[in-house]
Amino acid sequence: MDTTHRLARFIVSSRYEDIPADVRHEASRAFLNALGCAIGSARHETVERALAAVQPFSGTPQATLWGRSERLDAINAALMNGISTHVLDFDDTHQRAVHPTAPVLPALLAYSEWRPVSGRELVHAFVLGVEAEIRIGLSVFPEHYDIGWHITGTAGTFGAAAAVGKLIGLDEQRMTWTLGIAATQAAGLREMFGSMCKSLHPGNAARNGLTAALLAAQGFTSSERAIEAPRGFANVASTKFEPGVIIEGLGQSYELSRNMYKPYACGLVVHAAIDACIQLKREHALEPAMIERVELTVGPLVPELCGKRDPRDGLEGKFSVYHAAAAALTYGAAGEAQFADDVVRNPAVIALRDRVSAAADPAMRKLEARATIRLRDGTVLESHVEHALGTVERPMSDRDLEDKFRGLTEDVLSAAQSAKIIELCWGVESLNDAGELSRATAVS
Amino acid sequence: MDTTHRLARFIVSSRYEDIPADVRHEASRAFLNALGCAIGSARHETVERALAAVQPFSGTPQATLWGRSERLDAINAALMNGISTHVLDFDDTHQRAVHPTAPVLPALLAYSEWRPVSGRELVHAFVLGVEAEIRIGLSVFPEHYDIGWHITGTAGTFGAAAAVGKLIGLDEQRMTWTLGIAATQAAGLREMFGSMCKSLHPGNAARNGLTAALLAAQGFTSSERAIEAPRGFANVASTKFEPGVIIEGLGQSYELSRNMYKPYACGLVVHAAIDACIQLKREHALEPAMIERVELTVGPLVPELCGKRDPRDGLEGKFSVYHAAAAALTYGAAGEAQFADDVVRNPAVIALRDRVSAAADPAMRKLEARATIRLRDGTVLESHVEHALGTVERPMSDRDLEDKFRGLTEDVLSAAQSAKIIELCWGVESLNDAGELSRATAVS
Numbered sequence: 001m002d003t004t005h006r007l008a009r010f011i012v013s014s015r016y017e018d019i020p021a022d023v024r025h026e027a028s029r030a031f032l033n034a035l036g037c038a039i040g041s042a043r044h045e046t047v048e049r050a051l052a053a054v055q056p057f058s059g060t061p062q063a064t065l066w067g068r069s070e071r072l073d074a075i076n077a078a079l080m081n082g083i084s085t086h087v088l089d090f091d092d093t094h095q096r097a098v099h100p101t102a103p104v105l106p107a108l109l110a111y112s113e114w115r116p117v118s119g120r121e122l123v124h125a126f127v128l129g130v131e132a133e134i135r136i137g138l139s140v141f142p143e144h145y146d147i148g149w150h151i152t153g154t155a156g157t158f159g160a161a162a163a164v165g166k167l168i169g170l171d172e173q174r175m176t177w178t179l180g181i182a183a184t185q186a187a188g189l190r191e192m193f194g195s196m197c198k199s200l201h202p203g204n205a206a207r208n209g210l211t212a213a214l215l216a217a218q219g220f221t222s223s224e225r226a227i228e229a230p231r232g233f234a235n236v237a238s239t240k241f242e243p244g245v246i247i248e249g250l251g252q253s254y255e256l257s258r259n260m261y262k263p264y265a266c267g268l269v270v271h272a273a274i275d276a277c278i279q280l281k282r283e284h285a286l287e288p289a290m291i292e293r294v295e296l297t298v299g300p301l302v303p304e305l306c307g308k309r310d311p312r313d314g315l316e317g318k319f320s321v322y323h324a325a326a327a328a329l330t331y332g333a334a335g336e337a338q339f340a341d342d343v344v345r346n347p348a349v350i351a352l353r354d355r356v357s358a359a360a361d362p363a364m365r366k367l368e369a370r371a372t373i374r375l376r377d378g379t380v381l382e383s384h385v386e387h388a389l390g391t392v393e394r395p396m397s398d399r400d401l402e403d404k405f406r407g408l409t410e411d412v413l414s415a416a417q418s419a420k421i422i423e424l425c426w427g428v429e430s431l432n433d434a435g436e437l438s439r440a441t442a443v444s
Numbered sequence: 445m446d447t448t449h450r451l452a453r454f455i456v457s458s459r460y461e462d463i464p465a466d467v468r469h470e471a472s473r474a475f476l477n478a479l480g481c482a483i484g485s486a487r488h489e490t491v492e493r494a495l496a497a498v499q500p501f502s503g504t505p506q507a508t509l510w511g512r513s514e515r516l517d518a519i520n521a522a523l524m525n526g527i528s529t530h531v532l533d534f535d536d537t538h539q540r541a542v543h544p545t546a547p548v549l550p551a552l553l554a555y556s557e558w559r560p561v562s563g564r565e566l567v568h569a570f571v572l573g574v575e576a577e578i579r580i581g582l583s584v585f586p587e588h589y590d591i592g593w594h595i596t597g598t599a600g601t602f603g604a605a606a607a608v609g610k611l612i613g614l615d616e617q618r619m620t621w622t623l624g625i626a627a628t629q630a631a632g633l634r635e636m637f638g639s640m641c642k643s644l645h646p647g648n649a650a651r652n653g654l655t656a657a658l659l660a661a662q663g664f665t666s667s668e669r670a671i672e673a674p675r676g677f678a679n680v681a682s683t684k685f686e687p688g689v690i691i692e693g694l695g696q697s698y699e700l701s702r703n704m705y706k707p708y709a710c711g712l713v714v715h716a717a718i719d720a721c722i723q724l725k726r727e728h729a730l731e732p733a734m735i736e737r738v739e740l741t742v743g744p745l746v747p748e749l750c751g752k753r754d755p756r757d758g759l760e761g762k763f764s765v766y767h768a769a770a771a772a773l774t775y776g777a778a779g780e781a782q783f784a785d786d787v788v789r790n791p792a793v794i795a796l797r798d799r800v801s802a803a804a805d806p807a808m809r810k811l812e813a814r815a816t817i818r819l820r821d822g823t824v825l826e827s828h829v830e831h832a833l834g835t836v837e838r839p840m841s842d843r844d845l846e847d848k849f850r851g852l853t854e855d856v857l858s859a860a861q862s863a864k865i866i867e868l869c870w871g872v873e874s875l876n877d878a879g880e881l882s883r884a885t886a887v888s
Contacts, residue, residue: 046664049659049662049663049664050659050662050664052662053655053658053659053661053662053664054519054655054658056503056504056517056558057503057504057506057517057518057519057520058503058517059500059501059502059503059504059517060500060501060503062501073500073501073502073503074501075498075501076501114500147680148674148675148676148679148680149680150628153628180636180639180641181641181644183633183635184594184597184631184632184633184635184636184641184644184645185631185648186631187628187629187630187631188628189627189628189667189670189675189676189677189680190675191627191628191667191669191670191673191675191676191677191680192624192628192666192667192670194667195624195665195666195667196664196665196666197624197625197628197664197665197666197667200625200628200659200664201628204629211497211498214497214498215493215494215497215644217497218493218494218496218497219493220490220493220494220497220640220641220644221639221640221641222636222639222640222641223633223635223636223638223639223641225635226633226635226636229635230592231592231633231634231635232592232633232635233633233635235592236591236592236593236633236635
């Protein structure tokens, strides 16, 4: 039997009882993290412009825009929530590739507000959607990404489609078509990084994946070998294809277990350096005035990706390991607030930033760093972070994720509304109507 | 200046007066042909299933579904009319590649029903959209197609985007973003040929192209080198890229001049053989009973693409040069009616079909054929068609296109409504409100 059919059969035949409790709990963590990201950027310029473009065409208000007052039809809501979840680049990252939740959850919750399903059904469909998404992505990775495809856009389309297909309860034939209709819509170029289109990719993946499942549910046909055929997705959009990555060991472990959450509002590669700085600040009650010099030893990707010496605004600050370290040592944090324009332009932060140096060491892993801090009084402090906070080896705790959620949403939600959403995420499997989770994010 | 910017500048700076009269007339021909195809398949199963999937999410009824009573929001109407225009594979074909009109016209007319524009603006935007579409397509052709991309889906997204961007009146910056947002949504796999997804491709191209222009109009940003950058569309989705094909000679001639229309409801490669048979039938008043044997000499692609010896239904009949010749000799025509299931299964047609042979000759051009017919009375008739009817060398006349339109729509429209649409197409440039053309196709 062929890859696409075998994957479809697995998704269709999976039972809720098959999913281990820790994997289901990971879904709650992913939901809380994604909703926080989306609510925190609900008024972002990228979101406002996209909404202005599509709102005149939206149908019956069926689904919530997270953290906003508007409701759109489910397809447009999936698009918009996919954009807002990713726009800060603060959403989750699978250990190897793909931002898993931004394409999948918006599609699922938009559908759930239109056609009520239980919290258990939502969690089950989410776990399976992510499974399809990551396995298809990894089967063509890294060549697919190296060629220039934004894998969150491409693999994400499959993830959203498979998840909604499961929620609808499609049979194997229609699930196969769902994957095929997803395959022929999978898109998104890395060339768009740095522009608003980057977050359009998970938005489109959510919209197109949802549409794929809705079409297949009506009997709309596609190729039945959309992934593996000589002219299927894998061969057309990559120079590598390992079908075994998709079909081997299905159901024995779940890719959602390898999901990571960012504690800091910037590129992953500088997280370990931030960790080291925050750790030393806390242990030694450091203040900027005490610090003579900060010497960072970082992985080789850091200068390439985050080497901006003189960032001019918040966005550039996210690509500056120097700013990140200075902000961490000044505020003991590196959330969105520490990457605001006025923080990046704050003379005190700049003065400390200018005393930060970073040396790349090829022996360092991607999420490893060392900080050596020389104080004015001659003391030398050192911290070595082997795995940044948020990695699979050193995950953020549930409490960390709650703190992150509150930090992201404090300007948008009351403390009571924030607490309610946190409670709904942890207890999502007891919900009779999963759409309650979306509706709880609405603001007046 | 870079390719994307130069193309954007050309589109933005083009004036209506720059477009030669014969090119503008070709737009009318393309409109008439596309509307006929869409109206003739307005109740096709593919269309019905797609509509059932998206209708619950459609917004305010802003735009007509051609040949139907429903109205949807403009974005969903663009999607649906893109599907219905292409579903019979009877729509137009550029001389070298791409079905030009199915992605572009649905996007333009849906927009025009939402925000009225003049017939001249419609024609101007259409000519420029097709220009962008064909040039971008040919800049990566044939490698892009050989890899497995359905070029009508990919290039079509650019075409629809550029056309609507012109209609909106975007400046160069926003037109550049429009092309970028199109680039990152361009998709469609040839693997889908033979399934309903094939006509989803121009539908999605219309929907996504329209959305790209609407987003850019709101200031939604993209890469500004989306076509030519190392990780731009051309390099990611092809192994060939000739930027000169896009930017050289812009405005000196128009690709729409090289547009072709199909007189027969099947693959282009068998058209010359049909021509030869119809010609001999007319000249000699042939009846099937008079015919002993039919020997066809055809291009080398015919056996590969249309070599079905025993087609079982209408769809298979379209891929059988034997059925096509038998039907042409029986009915003197090869429209949709001659590819109906009951015609393909008609014992009289089958009996004649079994007396047809076809030999491939590598020296034959793609749209060339020879027919030798041996009659029972010993007479031998021969016809050599150098260029099939509908090619640029031997175009269908305006009158032919009217006949085709009437043939396609006679089961859906009254003669008066059909005549009205024909009149509106020929006089489209005198319309104050181009949306009238769409609304004229509505049935109650």
